[in-house]
Amino acid sequence: MTAQRREQQAGDGTIGKAVTVLDLVAGFERPVRFNELREGSDYPKATLYRLLQTLTNQGLLAFDPERQTYAPGLRLMRLAHAAWEQASLAPVARPHLARLAVQAGETVHLAQLDAGQVLYVDKRVPSRPIEMFSQAGKVGPAHCTGVGKAMLAFLDAVALDRAVALQSFYRFTPHTLTDAESLRAELAEIRKRGYAFDREEHEPGIICVAMPILSARDRVIGALSVTSVTARKTLDELETMVPLLREAAGRISKDTEAWRFPDQGQARDKGESNV
Template sequence: MNAQQAPQGGDGTIGKAVAVLDLVAGFRRPVRFSELRAQSDYPKATLYRLVQTLTSQGLLTHDSERQTYAPGLRLMRLAHAAWQQASLAPVARPHLDRLAAEICETVHLAQLDAGQVLYVDKRVPEQPVEMFSQAGKVGPAHCTGVGKAMLAHLDAPALDKAVALQSFYRFTPHTITDAAGLRAELAEIRAQGFAFDREEHEPGIICIAVPILTGRGRLLGALSVTSVTARKSLADLETLAPALREAAARIARDTEAWRFPDPGAAREGEKDV
């Protein structure tokens, strides 16, 4: 998310404070108050009060010499706790290691966040390729393999909401740029069980992705293998679909046993008591 895309909070003071944190993070560098003011819809006094409160709570840090603000150490601690407790990364780590060693290509693990792709882990081969994705980065869902794999397995209300959040920005000549085109491809993805990125986000970068689903079909995330057109074709990547599916299934099994029990299963268990 860039500074211009930072959302404005609609949930009282907490929503406003979160919006300011998003705004600061969106600059991806220490930022002056005047820059925040230029990008925020809040009155100057309101914005200043929010920034000061966040700073006093350790969620922002202030460099008095440069007069800039940046995410604080407390926020980093919270982010680390979220990564350990809410992301797939810890339980998926051995499966990513195994898959990456087998195929010698870049492997991504992602989850869906507010209709966008959150990359939570990544493995790179001995000869890595420079690309956008990094653990912790947020990317578009409408033009990435992991994004489309996840969107394709949302229920109807969640999909409607996620599609409405897409920018449909044209990154390359291959990018899907409208909801109708995206929905048509998502139907194909549901039928075949995997998604492609056909140089839709970055020129020369292609991938195959599969969803990570619970036994009841609940979406947990997505797994992908990414390469470059100079080294692989989409047909080459399609041969990796069985290995991807198996890795995704192992991650799902371990994840459910670890921290993600299915609420439906719990309710059924309660009925049996």
């Protein structure tokens, strides 16, 4: 987590702390004990315990007294499902994603930006699946993924500055871009070209070509990618999928016009940015 992000959460008071704890619990992807949460939290023991109790009382977390573990609660799941259906691209993009996966014969991802990071909202796997990090609901880095860079490249200047400031620039592989200057240079090329690549920047052996999904007003609302492995495809071969990606992105964008989909990463009103 960047210093800027920590400062933002500190300014959000109790609600910000509670959301941080929810993120922490969800990040384990399994029921988790208090001591494990303590190791991953910056909060004092008493503060963390109080937050966990409140979240459990509200049904946002579930506590198993036998195993002494915490997990996401049913109320949180209901809220997540409602958000998924109302604010996610997944429902409107579903048929286009399925068609693209069949046409490409490779794994297809659908993603959106969330606080400068990539939120994978859907995934279609062909007959030859690939073992990789991305799954629907997971959050990944934007600076070293095809979908992340595709979205960053088409943000306005203010939104881009905020998103870049939120990047960790962690080096996942020898190919990862690890500073803002290198990232901005690549984003400029992506904007000219119209699409992005992942050149084994997040995971060794994993490559992709990605296309932004833009609204009728050219606001970033998501991104699509076709992903493969270097043992099966080259970047040049993946680049031949660009017309299919462009067509699918255009169809999704058109369908969102009648759905009042919330634009991402751009100002709704003058001076307000939504990254």
